[in-house]
Amino acid sequence: MKLDIVFSGVGGQGVVVLSDIYCEAAMLDGFDVAKAEVHGMAQRGGSIVAFARIGDKVESPLIEAGKADVLVGFEILETARALPMLKKNGTVIVNMKYIQPNCMISGVKPKKTEELIAMLRAKAKVHEVDGIGIAEKLGNTLVVNTILLGALSALPEIPVKKESFQQAIASRLKEKYVNLNLKAFQLGRESVLMS
Numbered sequence: 332m333k334l335d336i337v338f339s340g341v342g343g344q345g346v347v348v349l350s351d352i353y354c355e356a357a358m359l360d361g362f363d364v365a366k367a368e369v370h371g372m373a374q375r376g377g378s379i380v381a382f383a384r385i386g387d388k389v390e391s392p393l394i395e396a397g398k399a400d401v402l403v404g405f406e407i408l409e410t411a412r413a414l415p416m417l418k419k420n421g422t423v424i425v426n427m428k429y430i431q432p433n434c435m436i437s438g439v440k441p442k443k444t445e446e447l448i449a450m451l452r453a454k455a456k457v458h459e460v461d462g463i464g465i466a467e468k469l470g471n472t473l474v475v476n477t478i479l480l481g482a483l484s485a486l487p488e489i490p491v492k493k494e495s496f497q498q499a500i501a502s503r504l505k506e507k508y509v510n511l512n513l514k515a516f517q518l519g520r521e522s523v524l525m526s
């Protein structure tokens with residue numbers, strides 16, 4: 332058994348925290364885990380990518396291009412950028428937020444959201460998640476990453492138990508935020524299970 336996941340977003344969205352919780356949950360279920368991150372200019376709002384590999388025995392944390400089973404995107408453009416990492420007919424979970432790049436080449440028009448989503452759908456099974464909308468209903472936009480974790484946990488190819496994710500959330504986050512994040516996790520699960 333082997334499962335490779337790429338998490339993609341921009342600095343400050345909680346990509347590293349989410350990948351840490353995912354890996355902890357997998358370890359609770361007895362899987363071997365390897366993880367790596369590429370930060371780049373993440374502290375200045377740039378791209379950040381995290382790799383998480385789980386299985387019976389994992390040798391390396393890095394995932395080759397075209398080999399990831401699942402891509403979790405914290406916003407549409409970064410998801411499209413990470414798409415070459417995904418295997419053919421892989422699965423994408425994408426938060427439907429679009430962040431305009433800070434700088435662009437003069438004369439180049441940014442792609443529209445619809446174009447980016449069509450690009451994703453052409454290569455993968457796509458689960459669109461309104462992370463911001465769900466988070467706003469909960470009264471805290473900082474829980475988008477936990478919503479995405481819930482969506483990820485609902486995929487049939489994810490062998491990690493729901494209870495292990497909940498336990499990892501409770502152990503990784505400050506106590507005063509645990510209940511809110513558990514609600515966010517459940518709503519994220521429902522967004523995939525009901526689609």
